[in-house]
Amino acid sequence: MAVVAKSGVELQPHQIILRPLVTEKGTHLSSRRNAYAFEVHPQATKIDIRAAVQALWKVRVVGVRTQNRVGKPRRSRTVYVQSPSWKKAIVTLHEDDRINLF
DSSP: OOEEOSOOOOHHHHHHHEOOOOOOOHHHHHHTTEEEEEETTTTTTTTHHHHHHHHHHOOOEEEEEEEOOOEEEEETTTTTEEOOOEEEEEEOTTTTOOOOOO
């Protein structure tokens, strides 16, 4: 199932979901609110993300929230660099569904 992003690029589900974000806060969200955080393709929409999660893990998605995270300036001695910007998605699942990331 290919999804066409808003830029006209055709993306497969494994290209939309780049990686799960396994953090302390994300683990808390998954256990308490049944919500999972992922790094996603910057051109993917909420509808694309919903379709990709449903296709990859065979679960029912209730909601999708996205954030565009701006890269931070970093300093290494005298050189300033910018860490890359990325897109984060928090996907809430139906109360009967779970994703085993480990």
